[in-house]
Amino acid sequence: MSPASADTPRLDFAGSPVNQSLSADDKIELYRKMVRIRRFEQASLKYYNAGKMGGFLHLYIGQESVAVGTLSLCGPNDHNITAYRCHAHALAVGMSMNECMAELFGKATGCSKGKGGSMHFFAPDKNYWGGHGIVAGQTPLGLGLGYGLKYKGLEGCALCYMGDGAVNQGAFHESLNIAALFEVPVVYIIENNGYSMGTSQKRSSAFRGCLAQRAEAYDMDWDLVDGSDLYQVRAKANIAMERARKQHKPTVLEITTYRYYGHSVADANAKKYRTPEEIENYKKNHDPISLWQRRLIEEGVLTEESAKEIDTAAKEEAAASVQFAEESPAPEVSEIMDDVYWETDNDTEASKIGRHFFND
């Protein structure tokens, strides 16, 4: 396989089978999903700044095509897991804005009952294994999801997302080695937005052409993907996912993208380590949502008017989720000890005699 590089002539991936099979409605749905993510996150930023949330808030704005494009390819046996920048993946797999916003507000109605927060959204019923806070800590878990699928004889794959900073953790390299060695159906997706906090990729990774190329050391397939092109994301991810499902072969995909905001909302220095021109250039020329919108309008699938309607609906949905979160009850203090041990939460001997798992 020959990877794309900056000087490869631009190919149009609209003609790839996985994109040809998209109906007009499917395409609009992809648009709607990206817009919903953006509007959800903008609403969350507003209320974070108003002091409604605790901890961190890592926004995905600018990267929407990655989560939406890859997750749109998932079938019933495909599973996924990501790091702390996890709101987009959550919404893309079909979690509701309400349960996500309520989680940010730390409310009992949140997807993790207020226990997880921004970095820890989960929906195992949607094959979504979360939001994980330790950089690269999810990479062996993604390996395990793939291993579990193969063990159970299911034809599926695991998608494991990470940032470009995560590729320097030992856990990632150990995962690649085992994935190749055991032929595990996992696709590692490096969402390369160019920065880990305030450190550019150039200052954090020794690399030749691109980060995904490291896969070669493990005799593994890899590819480089332009994240601003949704057709390309889907076309290339589909190849990797099929390789996993059909041949149990892992792949590393590096998808180039960009985050518009700081690393987290606390990171006010976003403009210090990136020039305003760089940020503006991405917003103007590479924004995955406007590019997709333009494409669909060109194709005659979408009109400016219906795009606006979709946007308005997403804004309203986000505002409603804020209201839902505001009105939801806070968790009870009595829930502190719940969910620590299965055994004490369920009707077992331990749950009856009490507290010997705990100190008091």
Next chain:
Amino acid sequence: MSRTMLYRHAIREALDEELTRDENVVIMGEEVAQYNGAYKVTEGLWDKWGDKRIVDTPISEAGFIGMGIGASMLGVRPVMELMFWSFHSVAFDQLVNNAACVRYMSGGLINVPIVMRGPANGGTNVGATHSHIPEGLFAAFPGLKVCAPATPADAKGLMKAAIRDNDPVYVMENTLLYGTEGEVPDPADGDHVVPLGKADLKREGSDISLIAHGRSVLHALEAAETLKNDHNISAEVLDLRSIRPLDVEAILATVRKTNRVVLVDESKGFGGVSAMVSHIIQEEAFDHLDAPIRRVTSVDAPAFYSKHVENEQLPNPKRIVDKVLTIA
């Protein structure tokens, strides 16, 4: 003479003074240089000292911490910032097998003069994996020294002692203390070094001893004030400062004086520093106790994200007062 300073600035002053004093001192970690530190502890140091002395590392805790340990064996004196002590997990092997054991395994041939520093605390609503408080964990590994300063003056003095120490010293700071203020001696009046292993009596009292470290010291002081005003109970507050070495004499002295003790410890109840201190007191000063030893710790569950609940998991002045009243 002394000046009022923020805790984070007191640590920075210590780092700056040690960088000046010893050219082998190097600061390393994620975002410590160009970004000025995730918590601004190292702010300005890269501008002043440049790339050789202030080093940004990739997110590779096992790699760069191990590198620091290796360099320290050659006489470099690295001060490694862990953006959160919670990330110790990624480098655990380096922290407990290499840093802690090399000196012993080599029969004393090799020293490991490294400092690991960063915040270790709950209370910031960042969820379970970012809220570990591992002082007790690391203190359980012989070969390591562990301290947890509560005030700017102690933060500065202990940091300087840690950097000059020839053993690995793990300094547990606290994000919620970085913005607190306190008096710190002026450098013009001499070198302010707080020796490791010396507790500090932060408040004298006669009826009960509150023994704490880190941010819990502030809670204990507030509780002591309430106990005096509302209950006419005179509480003494002993700040351990160092976890290992531990100032056993100071612990026993306060217990012998007041005969009652409540231990305050932000880490979980099961195991931990206060469990060890409690054990020492009952073994060494049992006859001086007029009441059972009590503890106020974080509850035995991972940290709850929601700010509505997380604070209830942690020690606070009210919980300390309530606990004191059960034995006073």
